[in-house]
Amino acid sequence: MKRAVIIGGGLGGLSAAITLGNNGYDVTVLEKNNHFGGKLMPVQLGSHYFDFGPNTITMPHIFQEVIEQTGEKATDYFQYIKLDTHTRNFFSDGTIFDLSGNKGIMVNQFSKLDPNARYEAFLTEIERLYELSAVHFLPRTFTSWRDYLSPSLTKALLQVRPLQSLDHFFHMYFHHPNILQAFNRYATYIGSSPYAAPATFAMIAHLELTQGVYYVKGGNTKIAEAFVKVAQKLGIKLHTATEVTSILTENKQVKGVVANGEHIDADVVIMNADLLQAYPSLVAEQERPSFSNKKVATYEPSISAFVILAGLNTRHKNLLHHNVFFSSDYKQEFAQLFMNKQYASDPTIYICNSSHTDPDVSPEGDNFFILVNAPSTENKENHPPAKEYKEHIYNILEQKGLSIRSHLINERIITPTDIEETFSAYKGALYGISANKRQNAFLRPFNQSKDIHNLYFVGGTTHPGGGSPMVTISGMNVAREIVKQQKTL
Incomplete structure (x- = not known):
């Protein structure tokens, strides 16, 4: 039986x-924190x-697929x-303006707000962008440059508006500045700026x-809890408070890891921890x-977050x-x-006020998850004191x-x-690499070490x-690629 060790028990690690x-793999998951599910x-x-x-759940079928591939029913969890x-x-x-x-x-x-809006045409185009991504990008695992040498992939890439910014794309359909601002916020879902990130992400x-x-x-953490229960049913060994300190190699072949001072052998290692960190x-x-420290430094981290619970x-x-x-000036906000x-x-x-939907999670009153986009920790010596910025946010909300x-x-x-330290996130980035540069949006680090x-x-x-x-998706994709490669040996 092949032994796999997974570093990090986030959703990607658990799905893998x-x-x-x-x-049929013998799997061990090592998580440095006291909970599974990552962020x-x-x-x-x-x-x-x-x-x-995350507070917003989309693509629910993906989380169901992780569970139902085993014969279990997601609705039972x-x-x-x-x-x-x-x-x-x-x-x-x-x-x-409500989104619905x-x-x-x-x-x-x-x-009432934007009578010349082309909403029907907008829905048609964003569906096209999604379908192209769902067929040509999301199911793929990129293990080398050879994986990009596909005529169908190249054709799809050229069709997903890679050279147009999100902001420019939204201007094609809407005119009211407030509506444009509302749609431009989708860039923050990938930790990026709407004035730089490609329109693909519309x-x-x-x-x-x-x-x-x-x-x-x-x-939403019930999803991670469900993954843990299904993993336990499969006999997967799950360890919290277990920090991996090194990956063992021999002749360019992974041999295992060292965690909490113990050597753990493995035929395959999957790193769910932040790659750049x-x-x-x-x-x-x-x-x-192929992944030197100099190369790591070329990647721009996504935005981070300042959160008040x-x-x-x-x-x-x-x-x-x-x-x-x-804010009153979105461009200035992203420039800062x-x-x-x-x-x-x-x-x-x-x-996020989840008690609006589910009062049982907060019976005494609102449970405000307050999030403000924040810079990475590259310049953290210039970040304001946390309590001072918290009061600034409260002042704005009260106004x-x-x-x-x-x-x-x-x-x-x-x-x-805190995000950097708790989740070992590169420079505190919440979404890994930003998509402000085209090469980072479409040519992310491979899913396999070169x-x-x-x-x-x-x-x-x-x-x-x-x-x-x-x-x-990345966890399932990589695991399926490992199984496929093993079958061809």
Whole structure:
């Protein structure tokens, strides 16, 4: 029986573990934290429960597939709740614009705010972008440059608007500045700027507006809990509080890992830890000439996050499950984040209030997961003190009519530095590599080491990218590639 060790128990690592375990592999998952799920981390503050992230679930069939490939039923493990009108956008001029999977609701809003909007044409085009990606990009595993030498892949790449920015794309269909700002926010789902990231990622709008936005009853972390239960049924060995300190190699062949001082043998190692952070840390530079420290430094990290978890003793009736309070100057906000590498002075503020949908997770009042886009930790000596920036955010929200301080019961702040340390995230990046550069958007690090045989990579830094469905896909893709390669030997 082939032995596989997986470094990191995020969604990518767990989906790879289940796929390999279901194919007869002896699998061990080593997670340095005390929970599985990676950034999908549960946080309990008194009676208030929070998902650290992700708060928005799309592509629910991906998480179901991980479980149902084993013959189990996903519905036996968690329950999806589809959010019809899911995101309320508040703008500096007082305008409110809701995002909904109900086309009638959207068309009615456009008739008032942007009567010349081409919404039907927009839906058609973003569906086309998604279908091309779903067929030609998402199922692939890129292990070398040879995997890019496909006429069908090249043709598809040229058809997904790789040279057009998201902002320019949205201007083709909408005119009202507030609506443009609402759609431009999709760039932050991949940790990037809408003024630089390619229009290809407009397909994210298709996921939300056509396929739908979901929440898992009891918290989205139920997905990770389900993966753990299925893995245990398959006999997969799961270890928390176990940090891998090195990968063992011999003659350019992986031999195992060292974790908590113990040598663990392996025929295959999958790294679900952040590639840019973990690979240089676990493998000496001379053993990875194709991925030198100099090359690592060329990658631009995605944005990070400044997060406040605020448990309140009241419920704000004018909010939905997802809420966004936009800055007055979006271009300036992204310039500060990426060019100046500093916190935005007038930030866009996202609030997830899952108790709007599921009061049981926060019976005393709202459970505000407040997230502000933050720069990476490259320039962290210039970051403002956390408490000072928290007060700045509260001030902005109170100016917009959202009272927090007078109703606050529980509170916790999570900074980019905390994200870097807790999740071993490269420079605190929340989504791995940004997609601001075309080569980083389409030519991400391979899913397999070029220098060490049987060392593979899954997660947000490699293909197909960041976000919970994508990292889950990467885990299944890599595991299936390992099984396929083994069968050809």
